[in-house]
Amino acid sequence: MQNPRPARPDVHHGVFTTATHWGRYRVVVKGGEIRWISPLDDPEPATIGYRRTSYDQGRGRVLRPMVRTSYLQNRDAPARPRGDDTFTPVSWERALDLVAEEIKRAHNTRGPSSIFGGSYGWASAGRFHHAQSQVHRFLNGAGGYTPSIDSYSYAAMARIVPHVLGTSANEHLLSLPTWEEIAEHVDLLLAFGGLPAKNAQVNPGGVHVHRSRSGLRMCAEAGVELVNISPQRGDLDIDDAQWVRVRPNTDTALMLALTYEVWAAGDHDAEFLRECCVGAEDLVAYLSGALDGVVKDASWAAAVCDIPDATIRDLARRIVGGRTLITASWSIQRGDHGEQPFWAAIALAAMAGHLGRPHRGVALGFGTHHSTGARQRKLPVASLPQKVRELPEIAPIPVARIADMLLGPGQEIDFDGRRLTFPDIDLVYWCGGNPFHHHQDLNRLVEAWQQPRTIIVHESFWTATAKHADIVLPVSAYLERNDVAFGRHESHLSVMHAAVDPPGEARDDYAVFADLADRLGFRREFTEGRSADEWVRHLYDTTRDGLAAAGMPIPDFRTFWAAGEVTIPLPEPDRRADPLALLREDPMRNPLTTPSGKVELTSATIESFAYDDCPGHPTWLEPKEWLGSTAAERFPLHLLSPQPRTRLHSQYDQADHSAESKVRGREPIHVNPDDATARHIRAGDVVRVFNDRGQCLAGAVVDPGVRSGVVVLHAGAWYDPVEPGGLDAHGNPNVLTFDKGTSKLAQGPSSGTALVQVERFDGPLPPVRAFDPPAQDT
Template sequence: MERRLSVATHWGSFTAVVDSGRLLRIEPKDDDPAPSPIGPGMVRAAEDGARVLRPAVRRGWLDGRPREGGSARGADSFVEVGWDEALALVGDELRRVRERYGDAAVFGGSYGWASAGALHSAQGQLQRFLALGGGYTDSRNTYSTAALEVILPHVIGGHPWSYQSRMPMWDEIAEGCELVVAFGGLALKNSQVNPGGLARHRTRDLQRRCRDAGVRFVNVSPIRSDTADFLGAQWLPVVPNTDTAAMLGIAHTMLVNGWHDEDFLRRCCTGFDRFAAYLLGEADGVPKDAAWAAAITGIDRGTLTDLARRLTAQRSLVVVNYAVQRADHGEQPIWMSVVLAAMAGSMGRPGCGWGAGYATMDATGVAPGRPSVASVPAVPNPVPDFIPVARIADALLHPGRSIDYDGRRLTLPELRLVYWCGGNPFHHHQDLHRLARAWQAPDTVVVHESWWNTTAKFADVVLPVATGLERDDFTAGFCDPHLTAMPKVREPAGESRTDHRIFADLAARLGYGREFTESRTEAEWLRHLYERTRAALDDPAALPDFDAFWRRTTAELPALTGPFPGSFAALRADPQRFPLATPSGRIEVFSAEIDSYGYDDCAGHPAWYEPAEWLGGDLAERFPLHLVSNQPASRLHSQYDNGGRSLESKIRGREPVTLNPADAAARGIADGAVVRVFNDRGSCLAGAVLSEDVMPGVVQLATGAWWDPVEPGAGGTLDRHGNPNSLTADRPCSRLSQGPSALSALVDVERHDEPLPDVLAFVPPPLER
């Protein structure tokens, strides 16, 4: 008899249809206007051959030969063991490393989205477990927005993510704005997701409402489809990594024509005079005018001049997407976009001004926030050491080396044990060949995984974990006011257990089980977290009790209406009464604090720095195509690459790569052909898609295909599957943020006429019993 159960994921809420414990299908919910196609594809992955079914230990590590020849991580076989043995091995190794090297030798950064759910937050569970055990080295910031997270508190003050409640929502844009200029676009494919869960997808319809209200859009991006067709956006193809130069050319045009908002800049900003001198070229003799910008960006002078006029003559919104800051000097387009909006005259006016990350998640621009939802209580980490999130390979390769970070000097710790739970570094890190070398350095790598992806294959101990379909939980998405129940749909595959149970068992072995669980079962934790959320509301009756919620499967938190700290409207109205949380209390066009750091790659005001790799540089003579490794439409990062939707998108089993027809013709590449994408760092196979949506000189290869190297650990080895981080550089944005610069990478593409190697990304390693 079929049963219908609620399913909640990062890409939306669905209904699972189950018969006698067997998952038949996953269906969109009727009230979701734009359901993600990722959901139905989860069925295919639920029981595929890549599932990790039992605890497994790498043969070389088990035999005391962790790095010898064929026993190196990534190239070794595994021995399946019982849970008692696996937990004993992990517990003993944690104890040994702490006693011999100290708690800082344990790395628990464990970056990644993991699964949705308030209780079963993989990273939260791991870090609670490690903190109670003595502490660990943590990571800071995110691969998605590291440059933004570091620069914005300097420029506009507040928490790195507080801008979400300070920029206009889509409904406000429809009411008050006339022109949206989007640097990096507004790609709807990215709005499929929301960290923590999502009840209904609203971004598409909210964008339509803006267009119907007469708002006009400009898409400044190398990819036309970074805005939806129905927006009718003007497309300005821009040379990748040159958004800052385009903004500077527009700003110079505003300044010399007297179009800028002098009153707002005087009352609500600080340091504009220093920046204006840079724009005019008073120090370096190079005015940053529209002609200068046109030569760098590929956008002609007249178009930039017209855009400056429109931004100042109309009620306007300057938008910058996250992609533009994942590049060399990625802080600059974020900083410069704020300055451009301040100059344009609409900052702090209804529906106008500045914003970041619109359509990146179905949360940004949809709602300014939601009341707090309880999660498993964090425990203070006794270890103060941390690394910037994208510097993990540096830490493993160069312990003891000092690096700059946001005005501080950090010493990279010696990491002896890496514990990874809920993420996939062999997807999201840059230069995977370098990471594979670095990954050989620690004594031990422990991974919790549901599938034999690349990170599991590069581990020493792999503990199988239940997926979001195989446990009870409830979701609460970022800014989304809905709570959605997640009853278990199917039994865990094989011997899989929840992360919480694994850590509870380990904590008990190490002597702090009661402290970790607080003597609660998982079911009791779930009820406790929900009731804590209710109790924290001004009116607890706004939510039903837990039993009623579980029966209904959804509930809605009361809306937050503000006022929100750091409001640009309040700043415009009275900067003395409503200062920002910056040293000056105003928008810092020039930051004396950043200037005092003395960084040669991030001065005290936004500026143009030539990227290490771009189409205007010398390296473009050898590698004449710029690689845009953006987010995929068919999965969330690497999650469910083995799901139905992602597998259907492959071309002859490889990730699709999009080329402009002119670039393809020059290389004799036909649509649907398998090609080799390459540079000095590595190469990968991909399936060619020809489209005018990608400007000439650019290729687009989405992230997330499970890395499938022919010779794991061998420098530059071919990736059979199409992961762009085979090609990207492991190079920080700057000394300020140390963020990733994945989108500063040049490549070339050629036909692959040799016999195709089999894709082994979804094949488990050799397993022994």
């Protein structure tokens, strides 16, 4: 083909532009090395992007194809377990032959369902070099595989919202108000889980200009009352915001009490409940104690949530006293019974008369990334098709149930009204994401990870996932390949220039899959005759055609590539299209897509499932572990593991910015002063954090912004066990978290449900080896 790659300057010298999930950047290259990365025209640049040069060119890159030594010597019975072995370098030809042989073997002996196509997370902002699209397209062409469904971020929301509102979670996100609309139309904003600014640094597909911090300040300056309902004061970083120091995992109880207090005072919206909702009478029977003898009032919730009942009654009065928006962060649904707080938030907004009002009601997931708070639109932006050929459908597994699947082949589980059977996985192919960061109970995952015969991983760095693989194929990072980025809420398409060559023998994922497809006999179908850069241009041209058909013309590819970005001329959306607003306007003409056509405060569908952990209406169900349980007698601190400020999940943990946040080389753990004093812990001490599932070391930060009884250990420190299944030296909280489905409805992650104990660690400190390559055999 002509013009095999987009024109770009010499990769050894020059100034390049690129786009990432956390912003757009100018990249300075001299002598083939990245010398400087700086934000591009962004008044509020994300801190993640600072001092990034050490990341792409630092230690720990995978430079050659590597095979676990015991596996290379005997694939049928390796001498040593995964995670406790050396690696042997091999040629690309040898590595690709091994991978192709294993895929053929798995298909021929166990069938396509025996291959799990693992991919997750934020591997690249690019539309083409998107690891999940690449691996799924390849495995589909190879004959099929077992996929996963839903998200670690909001699996519970994804399942409960369609039952209650008749819309998908993504459609709900498209309807959220903007910062400007909140500032103009809202008097009171109740933020369950807060609105942490650090989360808004990132956005799927990129951020053109950050506006979340200024948006929140705009609301405060406009007189919006901001209430942060969270165990952490910093979850809403406005000085005069009210801080309600709720116990973790008790948001549902607080919401139900607020709902009861609004009803008991006679301040409820009886007409909306009657005309636009079903099941309000059943919910009231539960709240009033008619069903179980327990009145869910402010006094009841005060004991559960460990906050004053006067605070709850005051909030109830204020909710109905003005224009109120209730937001709920994704964090509060990543716990045991995580479906309940989102259902309860909808019920509260309906009871108080705000649901379906312009810019009011509920905003589930507001503030969880940058696009919430900005105008979001569905646009015809092309992505890599994942279907190469039509194959019999294989049932996906819930994404957070990977360890269950590997440990329990043939077992059945309930999932949103269905029964799923776990396949017998023989081969795991992982490309994009790091399960040894984002999965719960990593010691259990280590055990589960030993079950398949073969694990293949594409990686740029020696992450724990790579160290627990059999075959590791080195792949390029985003600054080493051309692409096009498009953020979910953005009105821009951004260029991602290849600024430097990949190090060592690294290749991009597409080149690897194309060569494997050649060995498996479907190269033409996989590549469609295009090189990687021809695909980038094709996706842009396809997007251009789609936008032109919708009346939104953009320049040709050559102009775009030279300019570095293009602005999409967007029409203003019709805000009347909000289904809840239309329902309120005329319930008969504008029904929702729920079975009743109304907001389902009680769901007959969910009730018919007869799940003991997800009843037919919002309900307070005690978590498996919480500070009000007997388990707190042994482990009296609730562990929170939110997203970090200095990296995106586990990405860039080895970069300077993340490294500078560590305490004596360990991930910092934030401890309330009273809890620190009781344990003779001072700032800068290394502490041991432990429960029955595992233990890790961390560096103490004494923080009055954390409520007593709670510790905060941010997610993303690379897993670094001193020995397999043993003490983690670096501070990964997922050695401590709970690997249980939120309920039978969603089977989402319950990582927010975890009790621990903390003590000062006075023994010899083990070295942090998280970023070091494994030992090699020659």
